[in-house]
Amino acid sequence: MHSVVCIKQVPDPAQIRVHPVTDTIVRKGVPTKINPYDLFALGAALELRDKFGGEITVLTMGPPSAEDSLRKALTFGADRAVLLTDSFFAGVDTLATTYVLATAIRKIGETFCRPDIIITGNESIDRETAEVGPGIAKRLGLLKLTYVAKIVGLDLISRTIEAECRAEGGVQVLRTKLPCLISMLEANNQTRRGVVTDVLPAGRAPIVKWSAQEAVVEDISKCGAPGSPTIVKRVFAPSPGSEKAGLVEAAEQPTKVLMKPILNSQPRLETDLVAQARGF
Amino acid sequence: MSNITKAPTPAAGGRAGAKKELSEHFKAYKHIWVFVEQERGQVHPVSFELLGAGRKLADKLKVDLAAVVIGPEGEATRNAALESFCYGADLTYLVTDNVLSEYRNESYTKALTDLVNTYKPEILLLGATTLGRDLAGSVATTLLTGLTADCTELDVDADGSLAATRPTFGGSLLCTIYTLNYRPQMATVRPRVMPMPERVARDAARIIIHPLHLVEEDIVTKVLSFVPDRDSAKSNLAYADVVVAGGLGLGSPESFQLVRQLAAVLGAEYGCSRPLVQKGWVTSDRQIGQTGKTIRPKLYIAAGISGAIQHRVGVEGADLIVAINTDKNAPIFDFAHIGIVNDAMHLLPALTAAFRARLSPHSRDRLAS
Numbered sequence: 001m002h003s004v005v006c007i008k009q010v011p012d013p014a015q016i017r018v019h020p021v022t023d024t025i026v027r028k029g030v031p032t033k034i035n036p037y038d039l040f041a042l043g044a045a046l047e048l049r050d051k052f053g054g055e056i057t058v059l060t061m062g063p064p065s066a067e068d069s070l071r072k073a074l075t076f077g078a079d080r081a082v083l084l085t086d087s088f089f090a091g092v093d094t095l096a097t098t099y100v101l102a103t104a105i106r107k108i109g110e111t112f113c114r115p116d117i118i119i120t121g122n123e124s125i126d127r128e129t130a131e132v133g134p135g136i137a138k139r140l141g142l143l144k145l146t147y148v149a150k151i152v153g154l155d156l157i158s159r160t161i162e163a164e165c166r167a168e169g170g171v172q173v174l175r176t177k178l179p180c181l182i183s184m185l186e187a188n189n190q191t192r193r194g195v196v197t198d199v200l201p202a203g204r205a206p207i208v209k210w211s212a213q214e215a216v217v218e219d220i221s222k223c224g225a226p227g228s229p230t231i232v233k234r235v236f237a238p239s240p241g242s243e244k245a246g247l248v249e250a251a252e253q254p255t256k257v258l259m260k261p262i263l264n265s266q267p268r269l270e271t272d273l274v275a276q277a278r279g280f
Numbered sequence: 281m282s283n284i285t286k287a288p289t290p291a292a293g294g295r296a297g298a299k300k301e302l303s304e305h306f307k308a309y310k311h312i313w314v315f316v317e318q319e320r321g322q323v324h325p326v327s328f329e330l331l332g333a334g335r336k337l338a339d340k341l342k343v344d345l346a347a348v349v350i351g352p353e354g355e356a357t358r359n360a361a362l363e364s365f366c367y368g369a370d371l372t373y374l375v376t377d378n379v380l381s382e383y384r385n386e387s388y389t390k391a392l393t394d395l396v397n398t399y400k401p402e403i404l405l406l407g408a409t410t411l412g413r414d415l416a417g418s419v420a421t422t423l424l425t426g427l428t429a430d431c432t433e434l435d436v437d438a439d440g441s442l443a444a445t446r447p448t449f450g451g452s453l454l455c456t457i458y459t460l461n462y463r464p465q466m467a468t469v470r471p472r473v474m475p476m477p478e479r480v481a482r483d484a485a486r487i488i489i490h491p492l493h494l495v496e497e498d499i500v501t502k503v504l505s506f507v508p509d510r511d512s513a514k515s516n517l518a519y520a521d522v523v524v525a526g527g528l529g530l531g532s533p534e535s536f537q538l539v540r541q542l543a544a545v546l547g548a549e550y551g552c553s554r555p556l557v558q559k560g561w562v563t564s565d566r567q568i569g570q571t572g573k574t575i576r577p578k579l580y581i582a583a584g585i586s587g588a589i590q591h592r593v594g595v596e597g598a599d600l601i602v603a604i605n606t607d608k609n610a611p612i613f614d615f616a617h618i619g620i621v622n623d624a625m626h627l628l629p630a631l632t633a634a635f636r637a638r639l640s641p642h643s644r645d646r647l648a649s
């Protein structure tokens with residue numbers, strides 16, 4: 001059982017600012033972390049390895065500093081890490097990202113072992129498109145399950161997987177065939193970290209670094225900015241909310257204070273509710 | 281958007297200044313489409329909101345607005361097609377087949393990409409619901425075109441380019457995105473972001489029926505079951521007029537009852553901030569905010585919620601925001617209209633009692649005023 005988990009190193013979104021003069025995004029000094037959804041992806045892979053054995057490869061495309069996230073993933077229990085880093089990859093959008101990642105996953109399959117499952121986070125918190133997972137599946141011609149909340153079953157003999165997937169108003173239980181790609185939603189299972197058997201080998205685990213050429217990216221024009229159909233035309237801060245709240249501090253009778261504006265805001269509330277209570 | 285180097289902005293030049301020149305074969309792409317989503321036989325209201333938004337864009341570009349209806353054979357799908365005209369569609373593309381009875385990515389992606397390849401729209405809009413986002417992502421990657429997810433604003437340039445604006449970095453910034461030289465230009469928009477247009481009774485105009493060419497055996501993924509959310513039949517958060525929500529400040533799942541009780545008295549829906557979902561106190565369809573529901577009630581009461589940016593983006597459309605928080609520096613007071621610095625554990629039951637008295641059929645208070 002070989003799982004490839006795609007992780008992305010993201011800046012802490014709360015600390016991102018626009019430069020007041022140049023109007024560019026200020027990332028310098030903003031701490032980074034592994035995209036939270038990707039930890040659930042890794043968690044799912046660890047559970048699969050517990051049950052079926054095998055190995056986990058974590059894969060990221062990013063600047064050289066993304067190595068930090070890979071190291072962390074290794075201490076969480078991944079067996080191998082692959083870092084795709086190259087100036088050609090700069091300025092990518094979703095489509096170009098999937099091109100590079102899909103190419104690298106093919107190469108991982110040839111170099112190490114064919115993956116049975118590829119797991120991504122459902123979305124990244126800095127880009128939030130939820131497209132990279134489906135895009136990789138498309139490019140590799142794989143089946144996919146998205147919005148996965150939980151893997152409920154996997155059978156290596158019939159090569160099927162069953163998963164609970166979030167849908168509008170409920171959960172769909174879907175079954176599909178391996179190999180496939182799944183994108184993990186926030187699961188209820190806590191990401192496990194620091195299990196001794198996971199942590200110990202981490203120091204020895206290798207981080208493989210591939211440039212575009214080493215990952216056998218054939219068409220450079222498809223990655224990076226030139227391969228991206230979308231461009232960001234403008235970045236700006238949202239206009240601040242209206243005037244500050246009328247603060248009511250330590251009011252004697254806050255219910256009285258609230259009652260009037262609440263009822264005024266909803267002129268029909270009172271009549272409707274009273275009518276309801278009367279049983280109309 | 282860039283994820284490795286800094287995002288291009290006007291100041292950054294480079295690709296941001298790139299020309300929007302369209303290759304010859306994309307010039308045939310015309311008109312604006314809205315995917316009309318059905319949820320167990322009902323049209324999702326976001327589709328009507330999008331028809332409203334699409335109508336404006338179509339008028340500006342002087343092109344047609346088409347609805348795309350995909351679903352099983354039968355009354356519900358037919359009605360969805362007919363209703364689309366009442367919300368502004370000039371024509372409707374219809375794909376009906378019983379393999380489409382439950383949403384599956386494979387079959388719906390095929391239906392929609394086939395339509396796009398045959399009839400070539402320049403702009404394709406979908407609701408940013410779970411279904412819509414899933415479908416949009418695979419259609420865009422199948423067609424190798426650009427998609428801007430979760431937009432809050434849509435506009436078009438004279439040359440037909442879609443300028444799609446969306447929050448990024450957890451809502452702390454907005455960015456406007458163009459799709460250069462690829463068609464269709466795709467965008468998803470969350471429910472309640474666009475206003476609901478007025479329904480105008482109209483006869484169906486043109487309906488174009490397109491075949492699916494897919495049999496059940498072709499579809500690998502099978503639906504084993506559907507488990508509805510525990511109380512989702514009742515949950516109508518996004519469209520509720522009054523919403524009462526609680527956050528971590530309530531301290532325990534038991535005290536969340538106080539929120540439910542006030543909501544019950546007010547005939548309101550109840551919701552919560554994300555940590556309560558993560559702790560398992562409340563089901564996820566009750567979460568309000570960036571990764572939960574966007575709400576647009578006339579009245580929003582938030583108790584014990586700090587007002588983080590991810591929560592704020594989901595509630596800013598409320599007409600009146602009342603915040604109850606013990607910390608007078610809580611960020612929620614930056615955007616609430618009425619802020620009460622008070623203990624929610626006391627104030628919520630007090631409000632419940634006060635409203636119960638006032639709204640009872642024999643209330644003296646009410647009769648006096």
Ligand SMILES: Cc1cc2nc3c(=O)[nH]c(=O)nc-3n(C[C@H](O)[C@H](O)[C@H](O)COP(=O)(O)OP(=O)(O)OC[C@H]3O[C@@H](n4cnc5c(N)ncnc54)[C@H](O)[C@@H]3O)c2cc1C
Pocket residue numbers: 125450526527528529530552553554555567568569570571572573583584585586587588589590591594604605606607610622623624625
């Ligand atoms: C990618 C991402 C997506 C997110 N999406 C969402 C989302 O969709 N929705 C969302 O809500 N959050 C979301 N969050 C989380 C968000 O950042 C905040 O962590 C969260 O909203 C905080 O919830 P809270 O206000 O309930 O808790 P806290 O921030 O802990 O605030 C509790 C508040 O209660 C007050 N309080 C304490 N005791 C009392 C009392 N007795 N009476 C009254 N007030 C009291 C405190 O002063 C405090 O202000 C997201 C975060 C990330 C990173």
Ligand SMILES: Nc1ncnc2c1ncn2[C@@H]1O[C@H](COP(=O)(O)O)[C@@H](O)[C@H]1O
Pocket residue numbers: 006007008035037038041059060061062094097101119120121122123124125127128129130131132133283
């Ligand atoms: N640069 C990247 N490297 C590795 N995985 C990525 C990268 N970008 C996105 N992903 C994966 O794709 C998922 C969805 O991202 P997105 O489409 O950006 O919302 C993430 O949760 C990651 O698992």
